[in-house]
Amino acid sequence: MSKVTQISHPLILHKLALIRDKNTGSKDFRELVGEVAMLMAYEVTRDMQLKTVEIDTPICKTKCKMLAGKKVAIVPILRAGLGMVDGMLKLIPAAKVGHIGMYRDEETLQPVEYFCKLPQDIHERDIIVTDPMLATGGSAVDAINALKKRGAKYIRLMCLIGSPEGVRAVQEAHPDVDIYLAQVDEKLNEKGYIVPGLGDAGDRLFGTK
Numbered sequence: 001m002s003k004v005t006q007i008s009h010p011l012i013l014h015k016l017a018l019i020r021d022k023n024t025g026s027k028d029f030r031e032l033v034g035e036v037a038m039l040m041a042y043e044v045t046r047d048m049q050l051k052t053v054e055i056d057t058p059i060c061k062t063k064c065k066m067l068a069g070k071k072v073a074i075v076p077i078l079r080a081g082l083g084m085v086d087g088m089l090k091l092i093p094a095a096k097v098g099h100i101g102m103y104r105d106e107e108t109l110q111p112v113e114y115f116c117k118l119p120q121d122i123h124e125r126d127i128i129v130t131d132p133m134l135a136t137g138g139s140a141v142d143a144i145n146a147l148k149k150r151g152a153k154y155i156r157l158m159c160l161i162g163s164p165e166g167v168r169a170v171q172e173a174h175p176d177v178d179i180y181l182a183q184v185d186e187k188l189n190e191k192g193y194i195v196p197g198l199g200d201a202g203d204r205l206f207g208t209k
Helices: 010-020 026-044 080-091 138-149 164-173 201-206
Strands: 004-006 050-056 061-067 072-078 099-104 111-117 126-130 154-162 178-184
Touching: 010 026, 010 154, 010 178, 026 080, 026 126, 026 154, 026 178, 026 201, 072 080, 072 138, 080 126, 080 201, 099 138, 111 138, 126 138, 138 154, 138 164, 154 164, 164 178
Parallel strands: 004 178, 072 099, 072 126, 126 154, 154 178
Antiparallel strands: 050 061, 099 111
C-alpha cells in the first residue's frame, strides 16, 4: 500500500489556516497556496538521489553533493493544481511542467479528462502530481491512470488537504503512488466537498463562481 505523509510543519499549518478562511481574497489565497506548495516540495523531494562532484571554490577544490538520477516533472491537475506550480518551481526550477485537464461532473461526481500535455520523456522523470484538494479521489486516480497510460512510472501525489475517502481511493487504485498532504480532514459532505475543507480551490484561486 502506498505511503501517506502528512507534512505538519508549523509554517504550513499557519498558512493553511489562512487559506481555509472564507475572508481570504483571491490574491492572498493564490500567494498562500504557492507558499505552502513550496514548503511541501521541500519534504516531497527529501529522498532525491545525490552524487558527489568536485568543484573549485575561491579558496580550493572541494567535493560537494548535487542532485543526480531522474529529472523532475510537475503535473498539475487543471485548473486548481496550477496554483501550486510556481511555488514548486522556485525550489526545482529545472523541472518540466505537464498538464492534465479534469473536471468533475456535477451529477455523477466522476472526473472527465479533456486535456493532457506532457514532456516527451515523461517515462524517465520523477513526477509530482499536484491538486490542492483530494476529495473523492476520482480526479487524482484518473490523472494517474492517464500518466501511466502514457508511460509514466515514478509518480507521487501532492495535495494541500485530503479526505479519508480520497486517500483510500488513491491507495486502492494506485498502491505504488505515495501521497503527501498538509492535512487530512474529517470527511466528505453529500456534495463531495471536504469538511471542513476550504471550499472550491479553483474558484478561490481564480476568482470565479
